[in-house]
Amino acid sequence: MPKGSHRSFAAYSAMVGEADARGRRQLINGPLAYLSQVLVDRTLIGGGTLVLERCYDPAQTLATIEAERITDMFLVEPQLFEIMDHPDVRRRDLSSLRSLAHIGGSSPAILRRRAIARLGPVLTHMYGASEAGLVSALPAASYGTAPELLASAGRVRPGAEVRFRLANGTLARTGQHGKIEVRSRAVAQGYYNQAVESAQKFQDGWCLTGDIGFLDEAGNLHVLGRATDVAEVDGRAIGPTSIEEVLCELPDVRYAAAFAANADANEHGWIAAVEPWDGKRVGVAQCVRALEAALGVFIGNAVRICVVERLPLTEQGKVDRAAISSLGLAPCDMHFRELAE
Structure with missing residues (x-):
C-alpha cells in the first residue's frame, strides 16, 4: 500500500516543472512509485523522451539502454548492483548513458567503485523520501573528481534545509550525528487520513525522516541508516x-x-x-x-x-x-x- 503522503498541486508542480529535459531519454522500468512518477513528469514537462518498461529485468534493462540510447535511468541499490555484475555489461553499448541515479538503500563505497568500473562515471546518488522529497545529490561529476565522497549522499539541494536531532532532543552541531529532519517546498503536508502518523512525522514544517546522519565540514550529507539500524x-x-x-x-x-x-x-x-x-x-x-x-x-x-x-x-x-x-x-x-x- 502507498504511504499516502500528500502535497498541494502547487508544491508538486514546483517539484516537476522546473527542469529542461530536452535531449533526455529517461528509462522507467517498473511501477510508477514516488520517484519514478516525479521523473516521468519532469521528463515530459521538460521536453524529453520517456521509455517505459512494465517491469525490471537486468538483461532487458541493459538491452533497452543500448537499443533506445537511454541517457538517464533510476534504480534502487540492489538493482544497480545486479546490473553492474551482469555478464551482458561487457557486450552492450552503454555509451549513451550519462546518469544512473540510485536511491532507496545503503550503498557501500566499495560497491559504488565497482559500479563505476563496470558502467563508467555515470552514477548519481540521491537521498530523499516520498515524504521529504529529494534532499541531496552526489552527481556523476563529483564521483570522478572527488572519489572520497563515495561514502556520502552529496550536497544538500538548494532550497532544502537539514538539521540533526540528538537523542536528548537538542540539535546536533556540524559533524555530530543525529536524526535527520528536513524542511523544503517538497516536504509533504501529511499522510492522507492518518492524523496520528502525520503528527509524528511532520512537525512545524519539518519532516522527521527517521534516518541517522550528519554533515561533514565540507557540507556533504552522510546517511548512516534508519535510526533503528544504527x-x-x-x-x-x-x-x-x-x-x-x-x-x-x-x-x-x-x-x-x-x-x-x-x-x-x-x-x-x-x-x-x-x-x-x-x-x-x-x-x-x-x-x-x-x-x-x-x-x-x-x-x-x-x-x-x-x-x-x-x-x-x-x-x-x-x-x-x-x-x-x-x-x-x-x-x-x-x-x-x-x-x-
Missing part, C-alpha cells in the same frame, strides 16, 4: 553500511545487506545476509573474523551472518528484510547491552 558503540555510530562495507570487501562476497536483528540495533545487534559470487563459498566464521578485525570483537559478536544463494528482494527491488529474518535466524544469544557489559 547503534552507539564506544562513542561511534555503527550502521548497516559500516558492516556491509567490510563484508563486501571479502573476495568471495558479491553483495551483503545488514539491518537490525529486532526492533532496535542497540538492543539486539544486526542480521547480515551475504551473497557469494556464483561458484564461490563464504563461511560464517570468515565473515565474523573480518568484522572483528575491522570494527572490533564486540561488533563481530553482535552480527548474525546468513549466507544466501540470492538476496531476496521486494517487488520494489529493495532488500526483503522480512524474508531474510524468516530464514530461521534467532536474535543474538545475549542482548546487545549485555554484550557491552
